[in-house]
Amino acid sequence: MGNTEIFDAMANEYDTTERIQIAKLASDAIRESLINGKEKQAIDFGCGTGLVGMNLLNEFKRILFLDSSQSMIDQIKKKITEYDIVKADTVCFDLEKEKSSPFHADYIFMVQVLLHIKETDFVLSRLFEMLNPGGHLLIVDFNKNEDIISDLVHNGFDQNELTVLLKNIGFQKIQSKTFYSGSKIFMNKDASMFILDAMK
Numbered sequence: 001m002g003n004t005e006i007f008d009a010m011a012n013e014y015d016t017t018e019r020i021q022i023a024k025l026a027s028d029a030i031r032e033s034l035i036n037g038k039e040k041q042a043i044d045f046g047c048g049t050g051l052v053g054m055n056l057l058n059e060f061k062r063i064l065f066l067d068s069s070q071s072m073i074d075q076i077k078k079k080i081t082e083y084d085i086v087k088a089d090t091v092c093f094d095l096e097k098e099k100s101s102p103f104h105a106d107y108i109f110m111v112q113v114l115l116h117i118k119e120t121d122f123v124l125s126r127l128f129e130m131l132n133p134g135g136h137l138l139i140v141d142f143n144k145n146e147d148i149i150s151d152l153v154h155n156g157f158d159q160n161e162l163t164v165l166l167k168n169i170g171f172q173k174i175q176s177k178t179f180y181s182g183s184k185i186f187m188n189k190d191a192s193m194f195i196l197d198a199m200k
Contacts, residue, residue: 043109
């Protein structure tokens with residue numbers, strides 16, 4: 001997946017105070033979007049060190065932490081062992097490189113992951129395939145920000161354009177809203193974050 005080598009290198013120092021705070025805001029926004037989550041299987045896609053998924057363990061029947069960085073997965077495994085967590089699984093898997101995915105879920109959530117993915121339509125189509133019928137894709141990411149110029153990441157997303165893309169893939173009942181604005185939270189620039197809920 002996008003920028004895997006960078007995330008491998010930073011895994012041990014990833015859990016900064018700022019990232020923990022953003023993860024809590026994101027997980028709170030996801031929690032508000034859930035319907036009967038405690039009966040559902042979830043995938044934390046591009047999970048990093050599991051900051052968001054760990055906050056949501058009590059909201060689902062089970063969570064699969066999925067990331068293309070083995071170093072990030074190793075960090076989650078440490079947390080699962082340390083806290084004796086039984087309703088979580090981990091797998092190192094690169095959706096952009098594998099021909100098919102054996103994983104399926106009722107909810108797939110991805111937080112600040114899409115901005116690292118070059119072929120967004122390809123990955124979103126693969127996630128659509130991984131969802132069970134009636135399942136939900138929850139995307140938390142930055143709104144498009146023209147002040148951001150980078151070769152490594154997208155400069156955020158236009159919610160309307162993302163909605164059109166998801167509709168073309170086959171998603172339905174798409175809703176989105178901006179839920180947080182903060183100072184210097186996106187490549188040291190002021191930015192705002194949205195959550196988008198799309199159903200299969």
